Every structure is written in structure tokens, then in C-alpha cells.
Amino acid sequence: MPATEREARIAEAVRDLVHRTADFDPLELLHDLTGHTTSLLPVAGAGVTVLDDLGRVEYATASDERYRRLEEVQVELDEGPCLEATRDGAAMPPASLTGPAAMRWPRFARHARRAGVIAVAAVPLRTPGFTAGALNLMCGQASEIPTANDLRIAQALADATAACFGHQHDLHDQAVLIQQLSTALESRLVIEQAKGVLSERLRVSLDDAFERLRAHARARQRKLTDLAADVAKGSVPTELSQP
Structure with missing residues (x-):
């Protein structure tokens, strides 16, 4: 059956995230991940957290300043979807910040609601043997809450990004990946x-x-x-x- 315009753009985004030169800029790759996410999915913003060389979750980048601050808040408060997806290595389906999630992450939920975010979701940034971070999806209205298929697309974009980090090395080489992510944080x-x-x-x-x-x-x-x-x-x- 004929491909849709969105399907073609998703394929192009995956290609862009995977095919980089050997000396690519790690942080620019992560920012491109947030850009493709917000252009392909019905979300208001996106951010990325990664593990540093000490195993701590750190903010890396976001689609814009408003969501950058919310990524920082999660790290500062040590609560939020990106931290849980990074630590658990599993996707986190959409959670309303006016429902149970408000009790799950009470301090983060207050900050997010003040920034106009009503729901969040996250998918892990992972290789076959290691979860290195997470991609956070932020929704400002009900129409922006991602569906199950939207989360599959987000996961595919995150997986393509992780694959790019490992394209010169064994994807199971955790030390190499952590070094690349440390470069992004610097x-x-x-x-x-x-x-x-x-x-x-x-x-x-x-x-x-x-x-x-x-x-x-x-x-x-x-x-x-x-x-x-x-x-x-x-x-x-x-x-x-x-x-």
C-alpha cells in the first residue's frame, strides 16, 4: 500500500539519526532526537536525560528552554518520568499530572503544571545490553497525549539514536557509550x-x-x-x- 507523508518522514528521521560521520557531535545528535520527536509526534516538547560516568541521571538537552528547565527540575528533585524510564529501562505510558502521577511525582508535577504540561510519557534510550538514558515526551493538552503507536515511533527514534552512538563499536560496550554520553554532557x-x-x-x-x-x-x-x-x-x- 502507498506510504503516507508521515511514514516517509519517520523513515527519513531514522536515517538521519543513524547515519552520522564517525566524529559526530553527541549532543547535537541528542538534540536532533528531540527535534524529530516534536515534529513527528503530537507532543508539545521533548527532552533527554542520560547516565553520566558515575551512573547518575543527568539532563542532556531538550526541544526548547521551557522543557529544558523541566528536565533539569526532574534531576534536581530526583523524581519524574525520565528518571524512572532511565533507571527501569522500560517505556512509561502517558501519565496525567492531575491524576495518580501527581502523587507519584508531587514536586515535579507542580513544576510541570505551572509550565503548562498536563501529561508526560517516556521511552528508554537503550542498546541491546544497556539503558543509557530516556526520551521524555511532554503534553500541553489532551490532543497531544501520545497513543501506543506514537510511543512505538518514539522508541524507534530513541533506538536509532542509541544505534548511532554504537555504530563504531560493539553496542554492548557500556564503557564506550558512557564516554560518548559524558562528552555530550560536557x-x-x-x-x-x-x-x-x-x-x-x-x-x-x-x-x-x-x-x-x-x-x-x-x-x-x-x-x-x-x-x-x-x-x-x-x-x-x-x-x-x-x-
């Missing part, structure tokens, strides 16, 4: 600094600053992290200096 700090520098200089939002960084890096085939490191040190390319 990159996150640099990119946050660069976003702040660019936001202040151009008087634009942090989301806009990040999109400008990404567009500039891609147009010049530079690693996002390398560009961010220059900007964080005050070396802002002329093209990025213009409002």
Missing part, C-alpha cells in the same frame, strides 16, 4: 554558555540564540560544540554578531 555546558553570550549580545531569546548557533555551524559544516566553545570565549563570528 558539550552541554559549553553550549549553554554560548547561548547566554549570544542572547545577551543580540538581545534575543535563548531558544533563538541556540537556533542561530546550529544554523551557523551547519552552514559551515562545523561541530556545534566547537563553534559554541569559540562563542563562549567571546570569539563570535561576524555573521552571528548581527541582530
Whole structure:
């Protein structure tokens, strides 16, 4: 039967997440995962948490600033869907933050509701032998709550991302994967600094600053992290200096 437009976009997203150069930027891959998730699924936002080299769950990236903060809140409070999906290695179906989940994660639920999120879901970021993190789905209205098939798509996107991390190595090599994720966490700090520098200089939002960084890096085939490191040190390319 003929493929639909959405099915074609899902296939293209999987291809994009799996096929990267050997020296790909781990954090950019994780951010692309959130981008594909929000464009293909009826959700308001998405975020990713990963395990660091000490086995702690850490925030990595999110689709925008509002959901970035909610990912950070989960880590700070040590409660929420992404943490449970990472630790349990299992998908978490949609949970309303006005129902039992409000009692399950009372502090996170309060923060999420204030940010306009009414329900959450999560799928693990996993290899055949190891769960390395989770992809968190956030819903702002009833029409955005993912179906069972939506969760299957989210899991496929997360699995493709994990496969990319292991494409140069044995997917069962936990140490290699953790090292790649640690690199992503280190990159996150640099990119946050660069976003702040660019936001202040151009008087634009942090989301806009990040999109400008990404567009500039891609147009010049530079690693996002390398560009961010220059900007964080005050070396802002002329093209990025213009409002």
C-alpha cells in the first residue's frame, strides 16, 4: 500500500539519526532526537536525560528552554518520568499530572503544571545490553497525549539514536557509550554558555540564540560544540554578531 507523508518522514528521521560521520557531535545528535520527536509526534516538547560516568541521571538537552528547565527540575528533585524510564529501562505510558502521577511525582508535577504540561510519557534510550538514558515526551493538552503507536515511533527514534552512538563499536560496550554520553554532557555546558553570550549580545531569546548557533555551524559544516566553545570565549563570528 502507498506510504503516507508521515511514514516517509519517520523513515527519513531514522536515517538521519543513524547515519552520522564517525566524529559526530553527541549532543547535537541528542538534540536532533528531540527535534524529530516534536515534529513527528503530537507532543508539545521533548527532552533527554542520560547516565553520566558515575551512573547518575543527568539532563542532556531538550526541544526548547521551557522543557529544558523541566528536565533539569526532574534531576534536581530526583523524581519524574525520565528518571524512572532511565533507571527501569522500560517505556512509561502517558501519565496525567492531575491524576495518580501527581502523587507519584508531587514536586515535579507542580513544576510541570505551572509550565503548562498536563501529561508526560517516556521511552528508554537503550542498546541491546544497556539503558543509557530516556526520551521524555511532554503534553500541553489532551490532543497531544501520545497513543501506543506514537510511543512505538518514539522508541524507534530513541533506538536509532542509541544505534548511532554504537555504530563504531560493539553496542554492548557500556564503557564506550558512557564516554560518548559524558562528552555530550560536557558539550552541554559549553553550549549553554554560548547561548547566554549570544542572547545577551543580540538581545534575543535563548531558544533563538541556540537556533542561530546550529544554523551557523551547519552552514559551515562545523561541530556545534566547537563553534559554541569559540562563542563562549567571546570569539563570535561576524555573521552571528548581527541582530
